[in-house]
Amino acid sequence: MSAIEIFQIWIAAFFTLALFSFLYRDNPCYRLAEHVFAGLSAGYEVGLIWNSVIIQQMIDPMFTGGEWWLVFPGLLGVLMFARFTRDYHWVSRIPLAFVMGTTAGIFLLSELHGKVLPQVQSTMRSVNPSEGIGGVVLSLLIIVGVISTLIYFYFSKEHKGVLGGVAKLGIWFIMVSFGAHFGYTVMARISLLIGRVQFLIYDWGDTFTRIFS
Amino acid sequence: MTFAKFVFWLLVCTWLVPASVFGDTIVPVVDSTSPNRFQDTSSGSVTAGAGAASEVSPGGGNIPAFRTQRINALVLVLVFSILVLVYTRWAKKGKNLFIRKINGLDAIEEAVGRATEMGKPVLFIPGIQELDNIQTIAGISILGRVARITARYETPLRVPVPYPMVLAAGQEVVEQAYIAEGKAEVYNKDIVRYVAGEQFAFTATVNGMMIRERPATNIYMGAFFAESLLLAETGNAAGSIQIAGTAEAAQLPFFIAACDYTLMGEELYAASAYLSREPLLLGGLKGQDWVKILLVIAMIIGVTLVSLGWGDWYLSLFESV
């Protein structure tokens, strides 16, 4: 293990411990780690966007690929800075509207086509007794669960009477699902912590033996 | 735009214009198996993508390059748009539309009031995604409504955002809200501020903010992932009232566990309409409800047909390629 490797492990160990210390209380070490973390990740974003967007998707295609029209999205981006002016403040809404409109157009169809259709389709399951008792129970559970959950979200009527009953069933289903999901996730989170603790004990701990031997 | 105009334009644009102007059959068939294309499909199914590409050509009839196998999506979009717009139009005419109470949303005004009394800030987080996610846009719309309330009471507002376009949109929305309430002089450019573009760096900063400034109210509206519980637990420890809303089904259990109120799934999208009390926006919710009923009916028909063994043709109507 070289000196530089030991140094790297110590840096990582310091920031790891500094962040963990927040669990006890806010303190200068956490504050330092938090501020460095924020700065680095903003810088990371700048480096990423500069290299993968500005250079690779705009400058390179413009100058080496001859795609001169990419100057327009560039100008559209510049309009964003109109917000710093007094009279043409509203112009910055144009790039925003462009981005929001595109997002809306994509989601209108990706949600209806990519989510609603396949999810509705796979809910149409057979409840024919030939599926066996287990199969029928499972199908019924899914069909009733989907429908009652959808009804729970129905906005147009007060949840009373039959509607109220179905919505109540919906909330029971929702609770079972949330409990299951929560319980299922616990283990994965624990293994993340084990990973950090193993880093501290094995890797960082190892550097002590190297230093003192 | 009125409903009739919309349908007219939709028809013109989806059928006639492309058919006569844009659809060119001159371009030779490009190798449809080029791998780059699959990256863009959100379905994640590689084979489906390949199948879709090769099935295209002649089925389109006289409309070149139209993907006939997506006609079911077109029907769904049309039915959906018509229902939403019919109700929007009725709402505009002044028809009284009933919308049931949504607890989490009624709590917002109360929670802001509490912050005002305590003289502490309201913290609003419009999710951790960029403006290219519709949940972020929903979050930004809700921010506009919340900013009106904070402007009215002159309650301090903090909006840390993880991405620059959300920053731009957020600043615009908040500034306009303060102007609309006649409180332009209270507005400050740093209400909405950019904080670290990475999920966990953002979380670390916001957590620090929560413990140091102890906001009276935390509102989370938008797309959240693993950081949902990190934020909500810290807010809970800091003693803030917390209201969350997200359409990420996987994060709902954690918000439910740590927040006082949670808007689930579509309630997030309904929130901006609900808070605005504008009939125009509320009308849309009614239309949406109708589609829901139609889908439930469609499912029941489907289950019956499939159980009787006659369902294959019916299921194929819902095929998404």
Place this chain on the structure above:
Amino acid sequence: MQAWLIIAYGLLIVAGVALLVFAFRTGDRRYLYLAVLLFVVFPVVIVLKFPTEISPETQLLYDAVEKLPDSSNVLLTFDYYASTLAETEPMSRATLRHLFRKDCRVLTMTTIPLGGPSIAERVTREIAAEMGKVYGVDYVNLGYKANYVAVLKGMGSSIEAIYPTDNSGTPLAKLPMMSRIKNYADISFIIAIADNDIVSYWISIVRAQYGTPVGTGVTAVSAPQYYAYVGAGQLTGMLGGMKGAAEYEALVGHPDRATKGMTAQSLVHLFIIFSVVAGNVIFLIQKRRAGAGGQA
């Protein structure tokens, strides 16, 4: 089991219960944090080994590797981010040990841009040093290339076209091992270790279109969705989460981090369940008392 181990773990449990009582009494969640920390650190330092029952999916992967002719060419992927190292890295280490022991030639690659290549370098070099293997002869790290679908498909015709050089910039032509590996046809087995959906691409592109058998190691969260593939024979074996990794370590006969982590994982998990149940019992007792008080 030695007596002192029993005493040590007995004390640990007593401490856990005591912290839980404090947490309940004071409402201060930091007692709980401390208990969780204790239950994670303790088993990592003082190892207590539970017998491991090998699941059929793990056995399937082990057998598939075991049946490979000696000196086969195998592709091992490092498709995971640094955040899931605890589950995935032990899988890489255990499979790598097994492959090297069988004198397989190991080719590694990653579809994760940041972190992926350096994890692959670190792990392979460490295990290679341990087993006396030589870079370029026994193993090669290809590193990362963008656009994974194109990469996965392109390697079917020519690996060199996608990766002209290895991760450190050496042309593949200069690495002796690569003279015998041109594309998937020269690779006998693929082990994809991943914390994301990439495994389904290894199945649908590589297994389905080129016929090379694929085995996998995935995180516990995503494991359930891959059982169906194992059942259908599209995946030749699977390691699920830290448990799968621990099982493989047991099979290879070299217990490592996963085996040590498993005890911690089970203990913390059981502690959380216990704390929830105990919290409710106390809550119900208090409620009953308050109820009785109210009526009197």
Place this chain on the structure above:
Amino acid sequence: MKTTVPVIIAFLAGLVMVLAFFFDPEKSFVGRLEPEVLRWVTIVGGFTLLLGVVSIIRVNYGGVHRRSSGWGYKLATVVSVFAMAIPAMLPTRMSPLFGNGPGSIYDWLFNNIDAPMMSTMFAMLAFYIASAAFRAFRARSPEATLLLVTAVLVMLWRVPMGEAMLKGIHHSLPEYINTYIMGGANLAVQRGIIIGAALGAAAMSLRIMLGIERTYMGN
């Protein structure tokens, strides 16, 4: 003008995406326009990043300049931004330390400081999930009890010791949990939420495209 132009632009941008969905990506004009529009969005976003940098520098440098409380931390943020961003923006041909490839300063800072901190924040969830479970899973009402019971059952099922215990109660109990709770009730609810949310998102998209919802312009 101030609202009409943005509304029209939003409508047209959305329309391109809607049309592109129905037409062949290579054989139609809109189909080929789609990736171009998406690239434009990316580039606009790239330019906007400068706004973000201005914001983070103003908030932090302002504090340093005024020597307000905690200005030292704010200085750390400013220094970190530049330490990461500037070498990454310089071309690699000047020095292998520049750019964002392996061996660059950018790569080193990411692997040795950023990545460990990301993993650590992620790992803190273990503590939070324990305390959230302890506090929230109480049998306060019938609904909360349902949540509690399923959570405990599923948690038991996930560890070998717990699974053995469940098997002791009924030999196929673990299998039932997998089939009927995870693959039944849980799947059904996720599906219901996904369908409902998709309808909500589609309605929201429609409102934006048609200029009914224009909060982003202050209306």
